[in-house]
Amino acid sequence: MVSLEASGVTVAFGGNRALDGVGITARQGHVTGLIGPNGAGKSTLFDVICGLRRPSSGRVLLDGHDVTRLGPARRARHGLARTFQRLELFGRLSVRDNLLVAAELGPERRRAAGAVTEILTRLGLTEMADSPADTLSTGAGRLVEVGRALAVRPRFLLLDEPAAGQDGAETERFAALLRSLADEGTAVLLVEHDMTLVMSVCDQVHVLDLGKIIAVGPPAEVRCDDAVLAAYLGDL
Amino acid sequence: MxxxxxxxxxxxxxxxxxxxxxxxxxxxxxxxxxxxxxxxxxxxxxxxxxxxxxxxxxxxxxxxxxxxxxxxxxxxxxxxxxxxxxxxxxxxxxxxxxxxxxxxxxxxxxxxxxxxxxxxxxxxxxxxxxxxxxxxxxxxxxxxxxxxxxxxxxxxxxxxxxxxxxxxxxxxxxxxxxxxxxxxxxxxxxxxxxxxxxxxxxxxxxxxxxxxxxxxxxxFPHGRLHGRNIRLRPVPVPTIRGTAIFAVAIVVFGVVLGTVLSQSDLITYGAIFSLGIVALSFVPLAGYAGQVSLCQLSMAGIGAITWAHLGAHGQLWALAAAIAIPGAVGGLIALPALRLSGIYLALGTAAFAVILDDWIFTLPSFRILGVRISLFDQGSVQAVGPRLFGFQLRTGTELMVASAVALALASVSVAWLRRRRFGRQLIALRDSEAAYAMLGGNLLVARVMVFALAAGIAGLGGALYAMQQQSVTAQQFSFVTGLPLFLIAVVGGLAYVGDGLFTGTLLDGPLNAMVAIAPWSANLAAILPALAGIGLGRNPDGLTPAVRRDWEPVARHRIALAVSGVAVTLLWVLRLMHVINGWVLFGGALAVLLALRGYPALRPAATGEPEIPVEWWGLRRDWRPADEEVLARGIARG
Structure with missing residues (x-):
């Protein structure tokens, strides 16, 4: 079943089209990858999907509901959560309070403290739970953003370069986390430059270049696609 | 030229x-x-x-x-x-x-x-x-x-x-x-x-x-939701014990002042606590939620008017109205303010204050839907003290103590707010609007609530101020009059619950005392808050945390604390018995406090492990697993 669908999304900055009729789908129980060179429009597409940027045309559907005209908060209540490429932590709050704010706004607000403790344990953040988020390293900060997104019990999870700043072992643990989230029924949409992670964890990969989708398919197919190779390496 | x-x-x-x-x-x-x-x-x-x-x-x-x-x-x-x-x-x-x-x-x-x-x-x-x-x-x-x-x-x-x-x-x-x-x-x-x-x-x-x-x-539009682009100042979580001690200290300070000051001095210095409450309204609004409002004194004015007209016989329900009506006005301001932030919000609230000064506060009585609305009646309005359990507070001393109790309760409430869900949400909203909205947080509701809350607190301060002054005019709540209050509150540190007492004391204590001792210094007193504001660059966290840092070591020396308490109490009793005058009491108490503050330096606590500079970790002492995270955080902080 298709759970998240964006179709015909166009965003123009002046005369420059950052996104040009982009369509993408993410299914429940799957990890969907969105890759592309820097400046391809991945984060802009995320902003459109979660309502932070209004497209000049196109639609966004969550479980068949058209949410194109809804703001980010209303979309969040449809079960959408995201992390940011540039960290957007609540820096003056502790790690625990970052997650608590999210849990108190989500469906588990009555047992928020318990839910937060579970997530801290699951992500291995217990030791830094009382540190101010502003003092974290980039890798730890990204993990806190993931934890915060999980605290609202999302059905659609958009992750924008969550593994940036993590070492090999951490990335492996993160891949296992993504798989387990998908197995629990979450639709995960992943933007990531770490190709090892993308190729190992994704069920389906969309490739975006210069504002257009140039390839869609399982990782093994996309890896050998001529258009994708040209976008990353130039015409060979 | x-x-x-x-x-x-x-x-x-x-x-x-x-x-x-x-x-x-x-x-x-x-x-x-x-x-x-x-x-x-x-x-x-x-x-x-x-x-x-x-x-x-x-x-x-x-x-x-x-x-x-x-x-x-x-x-x-x-x-x-x-x-x-x-x-x-x-x-x-x-x-x-x-x-x-x-x-x-x-x-x-x-x-x-x-x-x-x-x-x-x-x-x-x-x-x-x-x-x-x-x-x-x-x-x-x-x-x-x-x-x-x-x-x-x-x-x-x-x-x-x-x-x-x-x-x-x-x-x-x-x-x-x-x-x-x-x-x-x-x-x-x-x-x-x-x-x-x-x-x-x-x-x-x-x-x-x-x-x-x-x-x-x-x-005119001002851009979309934005994230954080600067490093913000921390907002500490007040401890329950610390907040309780602070609240008791405020009440004790109020009782001492209320019993030693003359009736005229009670009017001059009475506003320490009531203006402190108005300043405290900046803490949730600007300190937690990052919303700069320049119309808080105007809100206090609305509270004063409400009390003066509805509480003419000291009815206690009118005090609730003096909180609720400014609260409602504050909530209304927040509706358009949702579109504004930073300098635009400051301008918007300043414009609102000027509209009140120049137009609304100068209106004669008028009727809306059969209800007669009176404001400052183009002059001044009289205010009396509240009636508590059948006992009307009339004297300056009673009103001073009541104001101190109100400031203590308001400070405790703001500290409690910081520890609760709403306090966390306000800070989150300030730190990243985009992330807060993406979690399903409603920006409009949060902003309306914090504006209403802050305006309600300011309204309470305004009502108490009117009671203590007995008669107030629109000029006392004007935009320009409110600027020093805002500046001193910023200098105190907007994120700290102690800012209310700090601002009230500094604005109404030393500055008034200076003018009382040397009337020629009135102009200097008027310019000092601005100079203090300009000095902010040196201490952007505010002075309240610095004061707290200075006094924290004192709390560990209980005998010294007890001796000082007895000494100040003795001075107070001597003053009540008219053995010494107010200046001796003030000088004596100041000397005791300074000695108490200096005491920990004379009796330093035993120090633990000597501090080793970071570049010597792993050489002069063993490398520890936790060091890696400390270094990563230091690098992330830049």
């Missing part, structure tokens, strides 16, 4: 001394600097030029015959003004778009760091911008002063009209700003000339520029 020597020199001074120290800080800190300048310059001008002496500037070519163009008559002064305006607009356009300095200025506004990397000099751009800005303000002043009263406050409030024009151009476009200025000027003239002659509309003429600014801010 003014245009080419004094104005540029003052521009350079402002850039170097006032603005550069806060360049790396947030928008709020830079805003505070300009507010401190505004407040300080008004006070300085009143000090140098007695405002009671009328002054006028001659117009240019006053004796020449006016020009006639069709049916319109234009004086030479007006013609020169128009020509200068056009010349300035054209020159500015050329400067900004055709010169290297202009490109540098525009690049610095867009991205200061990036501009620096591409060879531009952001410092030079700032300097040129300040020099030009002050020069143009001087030209404007010279041209407009002959047409208006030459008065510091009047001319300073021209900033409202000037900003309305600038908002038309979204603070970026010169042609749109010029067009905006023409529209604002015409609207003001039409309102003055053609508004119906009605007592309810008299003040509207004066308030028109502020009203237009308010509308302009709402009509």
């Amino acid at each position: 003014v245009l080419f020597v004094l104005a540029p020199a003052f521009g350079l001074f402002v850039e170097r001394v006032v603005m550069r120290p806060v360049q790396g800080l947030g928008e709020a800190e830079r805003l505070v600097m300009t507010i401190a300048l505004l407040s300080g310059l008004i006070a300085a001008a009143r000090w140098i030029w007695n405002p009671n002496v009328p002054r006028s500037l001659p117009t240019f070519f006053a004796n020449s015959a006016p020009l006639h163009i069709g049916s319109a008559t234009i004086t030479w002064h007006q013609a020169i003004t128009m020509m200068v305006a056009v010349a300035v607009a054209v020159s500015l356009r050329l400067l900004l778009h055709r010169t290297r300095a202009g490109a540098e200025m525009r690049a610095t506004v867009d991205d200061r760091a990036l501009a620096g990397l591409t060879g531009a000099d952001p410092l030079r751009a700032n300097r040129v911008a300040w020099i030009l800005g002050i020069q143009l303000a001087a030209v404007g002043g010279i041209l407009i002063a002959p047409e208006l009263t030459l008065d510091a406050t009047q001319l300073s409030l021209l900033i409202v009209s000037a900003y309305t024009a600038a908002i038309f151009g979204r603070l970026r476009s010169v042609p749109m700003t010029f067009a905006g200025a023409v529209v604002v000027g015409c609207m003001e003239s039409y309102l003055t000339g053609y508004l119906p002659d009605n007592s309810l509309l008299t003040g509207l003429r004066l308030a028109a520029p502020a009203l237009m600014l308010f509308v302009a801010l709402l009509v």
